Amino acid sequence: MTKTQIIHRARWWPACFPTPKPASAFGVGGGNNGLGDANCMEQLLIHCATAIDANDATLAQQILWVLNNIALPDGDSNQRLASAFLRALISRAAKSGTCKMLTAAVGNANVAISTHKFSVTELASFVDLTPWHRFGFTAANSAILDAVEGFSVIHIVDLSLTHCMQIPTLIDAVASRLEGPPLIKLTVAGATEDIPPMLDLSYDELGAKLVSFARSKNVNMEFRVIPSSCTDGFSSFIEEIRSEQLVKGNNFTNEAMVVNCHMMLHYIPEETLSPISSFDTCNPNSSYRTMFLKNLRRLEPTAVVLVDEDADFTSNDIVYRLKSAFNYLWIPYDTMDTFLPRGVGGGSKEREWYEGDLCWKIENVVAQEGVKRVERAEPKSRWVQRMRNAGFRGVGFSDEGVAEVKGMLDEHAAGWGLKREEEHLVLTWKGHNVVFATVWVPTT
Structure with missing residues (x-):
């Protein structure tokens, strides 16, 4: 068995769900005499968002009434997707002054979003349901193993949305390294x-738990957590690591530092929202994302x-923003009807958890503004340019x-x-880009 063959086959915490079985592909369409069609629902949502922002309560209420009758929260993937956006628009209307009366106009959409707090076992099984996270785990672990070959100490700096689920x-x-574990x-x-997902x-x-698991594999492991915030670009987090590097000097020449960023960087604000107070004050007009990557480069990972x-x-x-989100987030709803079909015994709770997290994301994208709008994903092309501008070059898998x-x-x-x-590598669903994986090293 090769060094990477173990990466995606090993299981630390037991899986609760069976491996999804292949299902026939189905498109993004629906019934209801055309009203349930994804394109029609998208247009209704767009007109509704426009009316809400224009404070046109009459038009907004008319569109919401139509959406409320076709965007069923327990319908097919299109209807559930539209229902989540409808809920988000209701939330946006509630914040817009003259449209506050609309919150009483729609019944089943005006339900508080419930996000589940996972146990470790539940979360491990949850992320195993689809390749959404496993793709990144597998690709990243392969790249990390290549990067740290020959080092006796591996320092993993982990910024991950999934609470270290990749590490086991x-x-x-x-x-299983021939030269012994680092x-x-x-x-x-x-x-x-x-x-979300929350632990x-x-x-x-x-x-x-991680240290105990490592010990069971005869691997010595040190663990620490640094309280951090993405709202300031993890500035205190990076500064603490940098300060330790300066103290150590050249005493740890056989230590590899790998920074693992798994679906966390898009929560860093992409614009400057307040005066920057980090140790990088050379350019007060820098965005937090630019600041983070430049400070990361100084670590010489x-x-x-x-x-x-x-x-x-x-x-x-x-x-x-609504169009972009609608034309991306149909993917998890579509995949859900494949890997967790309705009517399967025991699947209702997992579906509720999964869709609860999706509803939270949609509500944040559509209803929130300013510092409260943290779901600010950027496409791969933009991150590639950001990394290059910060002094990194891409390396292949x-x-x-x-x-x-x-x-x-x-x-x-x-x-x-x-x-x-x-x-770079890109995970796709029915030909549509879903998640990307990239590896970078400092330019010389």
Whole structure:
């Protein structure tokens, strides 16, 4: 077995759900005499958003009434998607002054969003349901193993949305190294924001579980969490790591530092929202994202792995943002009807959890503005340019790593695909870009 074959096959916490079975592909369409068609629903949502922003309560209420009758929260994937956007528009209307009366006009859309706090086992099983996260785990672990080969100490700086769910398989992989397992130092950015998926235990408790698991694999591991916030570009987090580097000097020459960014960087504001107070004050007009990447470059990491959703939720124009979100977020609803079909015993609770997190994302994209709007995904092309501007160059994935990703996708339902764009990897669903994975090293 190769060093990366273990990456996506190993399981730390037991899986609760069976492996999804292939299902026939189905398009983004519906019934209701054309009203349930995705294009029609999208246009209704756009007209409704425009009316709400124009404070045209009469027109907004008429459109909401139509949407309320066709966007069923328990319908097909299109209807559930539209229902989530309808709920978000109701929330936006409630914030817009003259449209406050609309909150009473629509019944089933005006329901508080409920997000589940996962146990460790539930979350491990949850992220295993589709390749949405597993793609990034597999690709990133492969790149990390290549980058740290020969090092006796591996420092993983982890900024991850999924609470270290990627780390156990990495431990499994390094445990089998021919030259013996390295010391793993794991530093986690403990974000203070409540962003789904949420965990029902503290990072200290999670760290204890990881250290115990590593010990069972004869791997020495150190764990620490640094309280952090994405709203300031993780400036205090990066500054603390940098300060430690300065203290150590050149005493740890055989230590590799890998920064693992898994679907977390798009929560950093893309514009300057307040005076910058970090140690990087050379350009007060820099965005927090630019500031973060430049400060990251100063750490001189061995490698940086960046995995994120290939979407664009950054526009200040609500119509453009709604269209972009609608034409991206149909994908998780579509895949759900494949890997967790309605009517399957035991699946209702998992579907409720999954769609609860999606509704939270949609509500944040559509209804929130300013610092409260944290869902600001950027497409791969923009992140690539950001990384290059910050002093990084992209490196490709090995053929062995690509093969591992393909093998992982074979475990999931038909419809998932993989493509290479330059040196980067992109997960697709029915030909549509979903998630990208990139690897970067400092330019010399």
